[in-house]
Amino acid sequence: MGSSKKLDKDEGLRERKKRETLMRIAVAALKLFIQKGYDATTLDEIAAEAGIARRTFFYYFKSKEAILIAYLDNGLVRSVKPNLLAQPTDQTPVSAVHQSLEKFFGAKESKEAILVDKLFASTEAVRARMQSAYIEMEQAAFEALCEMYPKEPRESLRMVAMMSIGATRVAKEAWRKDGGTRPFADYLNETFALLNKAT
């Protein structure tokens, strides 16, 4: 009664190598991005650092930006929906989003996260993509909320998603401006508290 393929343990040499190569490229790229900046890093350099041919890069990523998107996806964006769905529903939707985000960021306050964040904020094109990521998070949160609160009107939940993710974005902005001294959760608490009062 295993999966449709073989056994779980059997990953296969091919798949393993592919995973490793993908990781090598991502790591090499991030290293160079942090070292010399996003724009100044060429695909040739990334390919050299990762030990692959230039053309092979495009077998793994559809563009240079896609590397960053992958980092975002693996980090926050991908986890928004599952994290949210794991929350109890005996609270307001806004509160549920707040709690789920708090948990996520409380666990992940690593140095790399800060480096990556600065990198993302550095270049024009990258910043634009960041904002796309927020839109995706909004969408993910909205979908989760619809499953969690089926009786609530969907337009309401759409707005909750917008406001919650917006609060996160504003919190991050403030946190970045302050140089990341105080823990991010503090900023999150402040912006979420303002959601009620502001109107």
Next chain:
Amino acid sequence: MGSSKKLDKDEGLRERKKRETLMRIAVAALKLFIQKGYDATTLDEIAAEAGIARRTFFYYFKSKEAILIAYLDNGLVRSVKPNLLAQPTDQTPVSAVHQSLEKFFGAKESKEAILVDKLFASTEAVRARMQSAYIEMEQAAFEALCEMYPKEPRESLRMVAMMSIGATRVAKEAWRKDGGTRPFADYLNETFALLNKAT
């Protein structure tokens, strides 16, 4: 006691030509974008259509995307702050933003606006830029609100800006999904009404 240069009326041949060329390029580009899509339109084609050399294009725009940004800037983004500042301050900040947006969109429900909107929503890269524009609008609204309500705490106003522009974005999303049948102002009213209830 005129201006430091000459007389107001005297625009100068050079400036006039420059303005005209800029316009010719923008119009030519938009026409081609709508005709064949953003990605499929090359700078060579735009230059040909506008009757200039390829190199000259970059004298006027720093990139292909910059054309779209220019359209956005001239349309909404640029006008957010002045429009908002023109509102009376004997109402809540949220209401002020709402009113100012309603006026703007009430006046500008043209066919071209719809075409441009669809164009902007069509391509990946363009959509990302769109979202940057929303961020700029947020910033502009925030600045205006700070001038209008100096006694309010700035964090509050920051959140008001976020929520108001967010409401606009969600409204536009719904409006686009419905194919632009009902007037946009309706959607705007709905999302703004939900700002209070949603929390």
Next chain:
DNA sequence: GAGATTATTACACTTAGTGCGATATTTTCT
């Protein structure tokens, strides 16, 4: 091991964007 997949590479090509310098046009000054 033979044959089917799939990963890797090389090569040639298109397009966006930049640097630089030459030429044409407009403005300014006398």
Next chain:
DNA sequence: AGAAAATATCGCACTAAGTGTAATAATCTC
């Protein structure tokens, strides 16, 4: 008006991202 300064236009050569194609090498299936 005409010389000189400023600026707009253009051509050319270059870099870098990204694509199409087809050949080769590695892995998987049997």
